[in-house]
Amino acid sequence: MPVKKINGLPDLEEIESRIAQEESKEKPKKPKGIRIALVGLSILAAALAVINLTATTVLPSIAGTGSISGNVVNLQQTPVPAEVYLLKMDISATTDAGGYFLLNNVPAGEVRLIVAYDGMSREIPVQVIAGQNVTVGQVRVEETEMPLEGE
Numbered sequence: 289m290p291v292k293k294i295n296g297l298p299d300l301e302e303i304e305s306r307i308a309q310e311e312s313k314e315k316p317k318k319p320k321g322i323r324i325a326l327v328g329l330s331i332l333a334a335a336l337a338v339i340n341l342t343a344t345t346v347l348p349s350i351a352g353t354g355s356i357s358g359n360v361v362n363l364q365q366t367p368v369p370a371e372v373y374l375l376k377m378d379i380s381a382t383t384d385a386g387g388y389f390l391l392n393n394v395p396a397g398e399v400r401l402i403v404a405y406d407g408m409s410r411e412i413p414v415q416v417i418a419g420q421n422v423t424v425g426q427v428r429v430e431e432t433e434m435p436l437e438g439e
Contacts, residue, residue: 352418356391359383360403360427368405368429375400375411405429 298306360370360383367387373380374394381389391401396418403410408430416422 352396353393354396354416354418355421356394356399356401356414356416356424357421358389358424358427360387360389360405360429363428363430370403370405370427370429373402373404375402403427403429 362368370383372389379391381391383389394416396416398415401412401414
């Protein structure tokens with residue numbers, strides 16, 4: 289059945305022609321400066337994320353873990369019950385009866401070992417290597433005497 293044209297309204301061919309004209313019009317282009325700035329900011333954000341990753345403990349843990357061991361004694365070479373821990377980490381141990389300690393799952397990289405005994409402590413820098421045990425050897429600590437009241 290043929291379609292009748294209604295006066296004042298465009299026919300199908302005119303509508304299709306207008307749609308084709310609208311589609312063929314170019315969309316306005318964004319200035320190139322904005323694109324360059326967005327790409328530059330994206331690269332900067334990615335670089336900052338990488339720098340942040342290396343500055344945290346995530347990268348050392350990705351690199352692997354090792355362990356630290358040693359022996360804590362007083363000046364007379366007698367084993368002492370010391371607390372041994374890593375600065376800014378939740379890794380610690382107490383020496384055994386022989387004064388020996390072992391800290392496992394230490395992130396690879398440089399750490400600060402703290403040996404605390406009888407009110408004093410020693411700080412020892414240690415370079416941990418993934419998959420290896422680093423021995424700090426014998427750590428000597430001094431015993432301190434508490435002054436008596438009134439002295």
